[in-house]
Amino acid sequence: MKSSCRGSSLEPLLFTLPCIVMLGVFVYLPLIQNFYFSLYSFSAFSPNKLFIGLENYRLLVDDPVVRTALINNVRYAVISVLIQVCFGLVLAAILEDKSFKRVGPFFRTVFFMPVLMSISVVCLLFGFIYHPIDGLLNQFLEIVGLPFLQRPWLGSARTAIWATIAVSQWHSTGYIMMLFLVSIQKIPEELYEACELDGAHKITRFRVVTLPHVKEIFFVASVITVTGSFMVFSEPYILTRGGGPGTSSITMAVYLYQSGFFRDMMGYASTLAIVIFVISVVLAVFQAMVFRTGKE
Amino acid sequence: MAKRSATVLLLLVTALVSVTAGGLSEAKSNDVVTLQFFHRWPMEPRFSYFNEVVAEFERLNPDIRIEMDMVENESYKEKIRVLISSNDMPDVFTSWSDSFALNLARSGRVRSLNAILERNPEFAQSFIQSQLEPFTFDGITYGLPLTIDGKVLVYNLSMWQEAGIAQEPRTFDELITVLDRLKSAGHETPILEGLANPWAISHFLGTLFQRYIPADVLARDYNEATGEFTHPGYRTAIEYFMQLVGYMGPSATSLTHTEVRNLFIAGRLPMMYMQFAEFGFVHADPSSPAYGFFNFPGICGGHGDFSLLTGAPEGLMMSETSRYPEEAERFVKFLLSQENAAKFVEQVGAPVAVVGAVREENSYPTLMQATEMIKSSSGSVPWLDNAMNIRVADAFMRGVQSVASGDMTIDQVLNSVQAAARMVRAEASQK
DSSP states (O other), X not given: OHHHHHHHHHHHHHHHHHHHHHHIIIIIHHHHHHHHHTTEEEOTTOSOEEEXXXXXXHHHHHOHHHHHHHHHHHHHHHHHIIIIIIIHHHHHXXXXXXXXXXXXXXXXXXXXXXXXXXXXXXXXXXXXXTOTTTOHHHHHHHHTTOGGGOOOTTTSTTTHHHHHHHHHHHHHXXXXXXXXXXXHHTSXXXXXXXXXXXXXXXXXXXXXXXXXXXXXXXXXXXXXHHHHHTTOOHXXXXXXXXXXXXXXXXXXXXXXXXXXXXXXXXXXXXXXXXXXXXXXXXXXXXXXXXXXXOOO | OHHHHHHHHXXXXXXXXXXXXXXXXXXXHTTSEEEEEEESOOSTTHHHHHHHHHHHHHHHOTTEEEEEEEXXXXXXXXXXXXXXXXXXXXXXXXXXXXXXXXXXXXTTOBOOOHHHHHHOHHXXXXXXXXGTGGGEETTEEOOEEEEOOOEEEEEEHHHHHHTTOOSOOSBHXXXXXXXXXXXXXXXXXXXXXXXXXXXXHHHHHHHHHHXXXXXXXXXXXXXXXXXXXXXXXXXXXXXXXXXHHTTTOTTGGGOOHHHHHHHHHTTOOSXXXXXXXXXXXXXXXXXXXXXXEEEOOBOTTOOSOTTOXXXXXXXXXEBTTOSOHHHHHHHHHHHTSHHHHHXXXXXXXXXXXXXXXXXXXXXXXXXXXXXXXXHHSSOEEOOHHHHSOHHHHHHHHHHHHHHHTTSSOHHHHHHHHHHHHHHHHHHHHHO
């Protein structure tokens, strides 16, 4: 009896051990190692490392490119929450509405299709759309009589970051919409019927029935979107060739990559990685506290 | 109990069979050696050329298999840095010369080629000797040149004739006059560069710095240990570049160099700054316009030698940690043989550093002229991003890109360049 008790207490540990080992080796160990590297100055070419303490962190505080990158990441996060999460929820609610029952599946597929495409392909595609001379967008503006709105979308510091963010919204809104669709489909139909009997309008039904029931998934979608916004890499890397013109559309992840593998400052790149990690964790915890979720 | 024993026995037998089979397959794979070859030319016509040459090498050397990987230009610069610091370093790979090659050599993982060159004097003499220098540091040669290059201003002949331009400009002021004439002839964008590529900006800057700033100042500033970049000539040189940008129109910062070259090939652009290595693309398109070219003009009041040509060789390097150094050497010698170099000229249409490989029968008139220009120029100016520390070069490239898009001033750029140089100097003093 005694041995059986001991066996049962070990069992959960044994079952979780592979996961703990994998997480330890591939997540936590590199994280600790990364912090260790951030205290050094070293080149990817050289095995020698020079201990500089917190000098990389001091450098980071004074670095104007970090400020630009952080502002761009915040822009990414705010717009992504507004469009991907809020608009994604509205889109899902509309597609699940009774009046859209017939065309709903078609539009679900249409909106979800971009998610299935590789982000590199999407960026190349939008590179053609934004092309300053032969691009579809500028030609369209010409045709509809708005030539004064034509501009080099990716070549101007005023528009490059917004044009890049727009691509991400086009690519990812369908994914968040799909998460909301699944959540909305789980809401009992009777609640909507009861609301309808009480004479509630569609917007009221959305407010009093849909919103409270998708609170959990709203939290999950917000966390995914906000943390994703602080790690966005491919879009600025491909569309604006690493955050150009200058550093106007650079993000933290692109700056990290360039610092490490283009400017050969591996220690500084590790410091940037630590900052991205801390920001992501703080935001995730903050969101968890604000939403008071995580029970489901 | 019997069942458990049988399971254990079965597992042991399986493990034994696996180990034996592994040993056998290892022995079998020992017969054919696999070399990793990494280069930066995934585009045609070089892509096909390397495929053909590698296939030919494998046919002639059945004991060697080549695993070839390639990525383009800027991605290559980043990926080779990652690979060289990893345990997955390619056996043979391409490299730019000067500081790029020096950085790779500093890793201690690039093979010294002195022994090979000493053992094979005929092979050593098969290269244009001046092109070995940019791969040689402290008397050790780390790379062998494959291509030679130069950057020149190319122009659409018929557009020039229509604009009544009869003479190539010899000074920067004459160049501006030419651009003005093209503009008044109806060409809204008389010259264009793909400023979305920071390296394309660096090519202009490298040339303008050389033309305007005294050579001793450049030598001091390009040195990591002494670079300050406080000479007023940098400001003037960037102002000259901005004068050219003024003719490029608002689209320049969103176009890539390749897109601009395609506009030139399509006959939609009067002038651009082009490498000899790109002449092959123009030549390959039968509908491309007839063109002429000239070296970047001198600047009145400039201190540099106006006859120097911007451009540097690219070559092949070998890994110090390669498990198959002898096979890698055979492969490199094959790629750099006169026969294959001549084939490269014929198929790719770009000049090479192998003596006697560019001939009238495998070349075309402008390539012959280009080769002559390289031979007759009094020297070469390395690409800016290879001439100085990459952090300083990056501050120049990104900064001037921002000036071109109207988001920074030249003074702000120079401040960030000087800050980067201070950092590089401090690190150099600690080495």
